Amino acid sequence: MFEKTDEVKVLRDPVHGYIRVELKVIWDCINSAWFQRLRRIRQLGGANMVYHCAEHTRFAHSLGVYEIVRRMVTEVPDIVAALSERDKVAVMAAGLLHDLGHGPYSHAFETVTNTSHEEYTCRIIEEDTEITRILNDAAPGMAKEVADVIRHAGKNPLLSQIVSSQLDADRMDYLLRDAYFTGTKYGEFDMERILRTLRIEKGRQLVVKQSGVYAVENYIMSRYHMYWQVYYHPTARSYECIMHALFRRLKELYADDPSDLIEIFRPLVKKGPISLPDYFRLDESSCGYAFDVLAGHDDPIVRDMAERIRDRRLFEYADSTPERVAELQQQLKEAGLDEEYYLGHDSVRQSPYVPYTGSQDSRIWIRMKDGSIRELSDASTIVYSLTHGPTNDDNKVFYPREIRSGV
Ligand code: CA
Numbered sequence: 001m002f003e004k005t006d007e008v009k010v011l012r013d014p015v016h017g018y019i020r021v022e023l024k025v026i027w028d029c030i031n032s033a034w035f036q037r038l039r040r041i042r043q044l045g046g047a048n049m050v051y052h053c054a055e056h057t058r059f060a061h062s063l064g065v066y067e068i069v070r071r072m073v074t075e076v077p078d079i080v081a082a083l084s085e086r087d088k089v090a091v092m093a094a095g096l097l098h099d100l101g102h103g104p105y106s107h108a109f110e111t112v113t114n115t116s117h118e119e120y121t122c123r124i125i126e127e128d129t130e131i132t133r134i135l136n137d138a139a140p141g142m143a144k145e146v147a148d149v150i151r152h153a154g155k156n157p158l159l160s161q162i163v164s165s166q167l168d169a170d171r172m173d174y175l176l177r178d179a180y181f182t183g184t185k186y187g188e189f190d191m192e193r194i195l196r197t198l199r200i201e202k203g204r205q206l207v208v209k210q211s212g213v214y215a216v217e218n219y220i221m222s223r224y225h226m227y228w229q230v231y232y233h234p235t236a237r238s239y240e241c242i243m244h245a246l247f248r249r250l251k252e253l254y255a256d257d258p259s260d261l262i263e264i265f266r267p268l269v270k271k272g273p274i275s276l277p278d279y280f281r282l283d284e285s286s287c288g289y290a291f292d293v294l295a296g297h298d299d300p301i302v303r304d305m306a307e308r309i310r311d312r313r314l315f316e317y318a319d320s321t322p323e324r325v326a327e328l329q330q331q332l333k334e335a336g337l338d339e340e341y342y343l344g345h346d347s348v349r350q351s352p353y354v355p356y357t358g359s360q361d362s363r364i365w366i367r368m369k370d371g372s373i374r375e376l377s378d379a380s381t382i383v384y385s386l387t388h389g390p391t392n393d394d395n396k397v398f399y400p401r402e403i404r405s406g407v
Pocket of ligand 1: 061098099170174
């Protein structure tokens, strides 16, 4: 038996109403320094430059994912029956902790550090931190079990499907939460209906009853809209592009000897993995301070990029064509600006749902009225059209506003 908190803890949340905690191990994880660090990291790096209220944090998102998992393991009858108490605790902890290793500024930072946040998440859970001790004190071996759920390596595939698959607690929370805080209403969908129609097939695969197909279609459409309107908004990408340019410049200047660089950024310009104590200190408060310090740097590129980040002086963007790129290169040259830093390229591609690649987990399965199981695009005309239509992509080039003033 897992120890309970002395009373049920309820945290108010605008997306879920309440988040309920009654297990001591979950409460202790929430109160750990590593989890509290997520208060200092926003959920959307860059998108808050477009949607000014999108200031919500990884802390709030992680609690939301936990709450959806908690509801799945206590309210969805098939899941309640299929999992042991230990599995339920492991999957709730995995939901809570799945983003623990996120660095500041969302995925922009992963490109800078060259490592995925998942890698850090598992290191924090397993490498003898406060979190490792809290989990293993609750049940010996629990830390590894939780990390295995997150890296899809556990014995029971259901646990990983609940936290991350195609129709999972992580995506459901971030879509609803990001829609709420950006104010984009079409990001919303009927999660209650999805939870009511969730079932388990053959003890190891989450499926949705045919009567839940409309809610799932709505969820897929929400993903489609959120990607293009929020996550891939060119202004958000412009912000990320400037951040990359700044770190490329810092690496160029300091890779061999970082001793003159502001301390917080030293681990970032060195080769090799960042130690957990160094990683712990990298958050949006410390980085925000560092950008302000760098805005007074001697190097004009470092100074300009840091100022641009601090003051939201973003790059302009245009569709990328060979002619336009050549023209911009010429203009940068005339202005005496190095295109290595002042010409950004970014191309994104997104399909809201890809039915035919990857593992079993990367598809959504529908249980039809006759009991047969169909992959979502075989059960929904809307999803069929979306997946068989042309893929959407967007190639942009980013450059400082000043150089095109005469065009
Ligand atoms: Ca997440």
